[in-house]
Amino acid sequence: MQTINNKSLIERTVLSNGMVLLVSENQAADIVAARIFIRAGSCHEQREKAGLAHLLSALLTKGCDGLSSLEIAEKVESVGASLGTDAATDYFLLSLKTVTADFGEILALAGKLLRSPTFAENQIQLEQRLALQDIRSQKEQPYSLAFEQLRQVIYQNHPYSLSVLGDETTMNSITRADLIAYHQTHFRPDNIVISIAGNITAAQAEKLVNNIFGDWQIPTATKPTLNLPSITVSPQSCLKPLNTQQSIIMLGYLGVSVNHPEYAALKLLATYLGNGLSSRLFVELREKQGLAYDVSAIYSTRLFPASFVVYIGTAPENTKIAMNGLRQEVELLSKQPLSAADLQTAKNKIIGQYALGKQTNGHIAQIYGWYEILGLGIEFDQQFPELINNVTATDSMTVACKYLQAPYVSLVGPETAIQKVV
Numbered sequence: 001m002q003t004i005n006n007k008s009l010i011e012r013t014v015l016s017n018g019m020v021l022l023v024s025e026n027q028a029a030d031i032v033a034a035r036i037f038i039r040a041g042s043c044h045e046q047r048e049k050a051g052l053a054h055l056l057s058a059l060l061t062k063g064c065d066g067l068s069s070l071e072i073a074e075k076v077e078s079v080g081a082s083l084g085t086d087a088a089t090d091y092f093l094l095s096l097k098t099v100t101a102d103f104g105e106i107l108a109l110a111g112k113l114l115r116s117p118t119f120a121e122n123q124i125q126l127e128q129r130l131a132l133q134d135i136r137s138q139k140e141q142p143y144s145l146a147f148e149q150l151r152q153v154i155y156q157n158h159p160y161s162l163s164v165l166g167d168e169t170t171m172n173s174i175t176r177a178d179l180i181a182y183h184q185t186h187f188r189p190d191n192i193v194i195s196i197a198g199n200i201t202a203a204q205a206e207k208l209v210n211n212i213f214g215d216w217q218i219p220t221a222t223k224p225t226l227n228l229p230s231i232t233v234s235p236q237s238c239l240k241p242l243n244t245q246q247s248i249i250m251l252g253y254l255g256v257s258v259n260h261p262e263y264a265a266l267k268l269l270a271t272y273l274g275n276g277l278s279s280r281l282f283v284e285l286r287e288k289q290g291l292a293y294d295v296s297a298i299y300s301t302r303l304f305p306a307s308f309v310v311y312i313g314t315a316p317e318n319t320k321i322a323m324n325g326l327r328q329e330v331e332l333l334s335k336q337p338l339s340a341a342d343l344q345t346a347k348n349k350i351i352g353q354y355a356l357g358k359q360t361n362g363h364i365a366q367i368y369g370w371y372e373i374l375g376l377g378i379e380f381d382q383q384f385p386e387l388i389n390n391v392t393a394t395d396s397m398t399v400a401c402k403y404l405q406a407p408y409v410s411l412v413g414p415e416t417a418i419q420k421v422v
Helices: 052-059 069-079 100-115 121-138 141-154 168-173 178-185 202-213 263-274 280-288 316-335 338-356 359-372 380-389 393-403 416-419
Strands: 001-004 010-014 018-025 031-038 082-087 092-099 192-197 237-241 245-255 296-299 307-314 408-413
Touching: 010 202, 018 202, 018 359, 031 100, 031 359, 052 082, 052 092, 052 121, 052 178, 069 100, 082 100, 092 100, 092 359, 100 192, 100 202, 121 141, 121 168, 121 178, 141 237, 141 245, 141 307, 141 408, 192 202, 192 359, 237 416, 245 316, 263 280, 263 296, 263 307, 263 316, 263 338, 263 380, 263 393, 280 296, 280 307, 280 316, 307 316, 316 393, 316 408, 316 416, 338 380, 338 393, 359 380, 408 416
Parallel strands: 018 192, 237 408
Antiparallel strands: 001 010, 010 018, 031 092, 031 192, 082 092, 245 307, 245 408, 296 307
16 A cells, blocks of 8 residues: 655555545535546547447446446435546546535445446447437537547547547447447556545545455456557648538647646647637637637647647638638747736636636546546646746747647638638
């Protein structure tokens, strides 16, 4: 057993079966929240089975050894608790929240769901149909279409190129045997982080987790590792005509992963460009020029290199001028450093939003478990604001020159608008 305490009063314990337990005691309310992270996101799927992790997440609460879907729902709802699952690119997540007195019961239920899901054939077929409806619905949404084609050209054969839902072909191909094999491979104690926050002590949490999960032994099979293809930068344009009332324009650039030294500078630039009503893109393209229905910048925190995306939704007749305006704003980052005022405003915004994002037990459990599963460690909670504060105007200009040059372009809009851009 290993226990580590840091300044944030988060206690980290590694159990004898390799499971990591994080506990943040908070007696402000009689509530306990937990996030159970598994290294089993969509990056761990075979490409021809894309959507497998999502389907498994939908099925995990639909039956386990000894309990039907209805019985599981009744156990959760009878005590006013919440329990849900989700599949992301870099991890799989089971979330729960209860009053303190019921936490042990609901955590024990979560243990059953994780260890012995039944994957009933009728439930598989139902959840596949629902997933297929979501996939088809996304094809009718201009933003989703634009983002999908941008993701595909940036990431090529890397798993990040695919939606967590997969596509119609891959979702239809998933069998019960696929679900069982994926579950047996990745759902193992040494692949799990349990992050708990609320009215519970570290000692109480450890005793409870040991009682529920302590007999879960590490399999003899070698722990799965990822061997993903490299990502080659080759900017190109993807244009999709669609009968819609606006054009969606996205410029994409390949950035870096969260553990890269230049992550913080890119995060700051994304905030400066497109985070909120005071951001550069909003002020220049929407407020001053009236070009945007919506405009923003996205730079996600990822285990592998993340895409840096700026986008704008505009009237079809403004497609060309809006695209040029978007390009010019990004290019300006490489030509002149941010002013001291702009730099400080962006830093204040990031750090302030980060602090506000830890107001509830659920948020606290989420962020520490997330950092642990990404391999950053709980110390990253203190390091992140420091990294942001240490970014200089020179740093921001350097990363802009390095990463934000020739963009991938994704455009979805009326054919007449696209023809003016080509």
